[in-house]
Structures are given as C-alpha cells and as structure tokens.
Amino acid sequence: MINVEGITKSFKGAKRSTGMLQATKALFYREHTFVEALKDITFSIEPGEIVGYIGPNGAGKSTTIKIMSGILVPDGGKCSIMGFTPWKNRVEYVKNIGVVFGQRSQLWWDVPVIDSFELLKDIYYVPQQEYKSTLDLLIETLELQDIINSPVRQLSLGQRMRCEIAASLIHNPQILFLDEPTIGLDAVSKIAVRQFIKTINQEKGVTVVLTTHDMNDIEALANRVILIGKGSLLYDGKLEELRKRFGTHKTITADYRKNSNSIDIPGTSIIHWSPEHAVLSIDTEQILTSDVITQLSKKVDLLDVTIESQPIEDIIVQLYKEFQI
DSSP, X not given: XXXXXXXXXXXXXXXXXXXXXXXXXXXXXXXXXXXXXXXXXXXXXXXXXXXXXXXXXXXXXXXHHHHHTTSSOOSEEEEEETTBOTTTSHHHHGGGEEEEETTOOOSOTTSBHHHHHHHHHHHTTOOHHHHHHHHHHHHHHTTOTTTTTSBGGGSOHHHHHHHHHHHHTTTXXXXXXXXXXXTTOOHHHHHHHHHHHHHHHHHHOOEEEEEOSOHHXXXXXXXXXEEEETTEEEEEEEHHHHHHHHOOEEEEEEEESOOOSOOOOTTEEEEEEETTEEEEEEETTTSOHHHHHHHHHHHSOEEEEEEEEOOHHHHHHHHHHHHTO
C-alpha cells in the first residue's frame, strides 16, 4: 500500500552571527546553510498495518509524513501510495487518506464542530447516507455527543483532538497519518484515542502510520516500529524483536516473611532490600527468570512476586545510544 524508496529532502536556512554589524551586512548579503532532513529513506507498509514511526526531535519524522501526505515535495526518490504519487496526484490522492497533526487544526475555530464536519463532507463529496453512518460511528466511539455542537474554541485540548481525528475520517480514508495525536492529552483522553485507533484498524482495516514521543502509544497500538535519526533510517522491525534484542533486563519485586538472611543470587543485582521486601534487577541473557524465583523461594518464604519487563522508553534510549543520536 505504501512504498517509499530513496527519499531525500533538504531545507535551506539563513545564517547570521549576532551583532549590529552582522545584521546590517545581512541586509545586502546573506549566507545560507542546508540541513539534510531525510537521507535515502526506504520502507514499505502493507494494508492494515499500524506502524510506529519514531525518533528524537528533528529526526525527520514530520517531514516524512508531510511528503507521504503530499504537503512537501522531496528532492529525490520515489513515493507510491495506493498507486498515487502524493505530490503529483493530490486531488485524487487525498480522497484516500486522513491526516492529523497534533499541533495543527483542520476545524474552523469559531463555528460548532458539526459545521466543520458538514463542510468536510461537501469538500470530499461524501454521499449523505454514507456521511450519516460514518458520523454516527465517530460520535459514539469517540464520545462526541456533548461537544459536537460546541464551537472549537470552547473545547479542551483532549476534546479538540478527538474531533480532529473524527474530521480526518469523515470521508472513510484507507490510510490515516497521525503526527503526535496524543500530545498534551490527559490519561483518559489518550486511552480513548488509542482505543478508537484500534477499533478503526480492526473493523475497517484502516492502515495507520503513527509518529509520537509517547512510547505508551507505540506499545498500545503498533506491532512494528521504524526508527529514524538525523534523517537516516536506523531500524525497521517488529516491536517484539526490539524487546528481545535490547530488553533483556527485568525487574523482580518480592515480598516475603521477615528474613534477615542474604538474598544474593548470581546474575542479579539488588536495587532495594529490607527484611520483608526486595527488588532485584536481572539480565535474562545470564539467568532465567524462573531460576531466580526458584532460588528466591529457597532463601525466603515468599508471599508475593511481580515481574516487570524493561520499559519501552529505556529500550528506545538504548537504541539511540547505539546509533549515537
């Protein structure tokens, strides 16, 4: 469905030193710098996939999304999405995609949300019956009943983002590009947005490309991640494979009857210890979790044990360090 091949993009920026003399000089002669935002980016995405497109600030994530949505034209390379070249076939192409930018709005600020939806229906030539069916689904699943008739300027950020996502789906697109869709949202709103994305993916087969700094979004939604850094593609694979490769550390928390004996176990390190509670860090490449619990049960009278995997944020940080970004 999506095929990106060798995409490159550079941006030209003015360069000037501080000071009055330099400011005066810049009026007559300007120096420029070029920043390579994307360098030979290549990947493909199958229909129905949810892909997390991640990387640090300035890595080139939003630039890629803007190229794939037809907003920017690359300097080189090819991009074919559903048979269209986004920046060449914009009118025909945009009928098939929905785009949400967390810091941009496609809703009209001073009019009720429903009026924006009606206008989008007309822009995309959505038949009335299809529009009504889609709108009913969006209102129900995104819980828009109480805000649909309110002006956008009166909505909270979480309410507005739910409306933005609904607006991007009025015309039943086959692909949804989400650029930081949960930025600044509270926990309740984030959960609602994540659940809705899952629903449209499972029930309507919508392909989703998601960029975010919230790794909980990635864990909740994406099976595959593409990592970009300094404009270059660094990793493309399953989230589970990423965990196996970098997430070898686990944390074991144990509660037991009062015991002052040592609980040192080879292959583990003690993060916290008390006569009734201990927290251990283990490297699963050195020792199995089951072996640690077996040895713990021999040393103390266990009451409760919890096992936590390494947070996805820590794994991503390890990736950044490995690639020095």
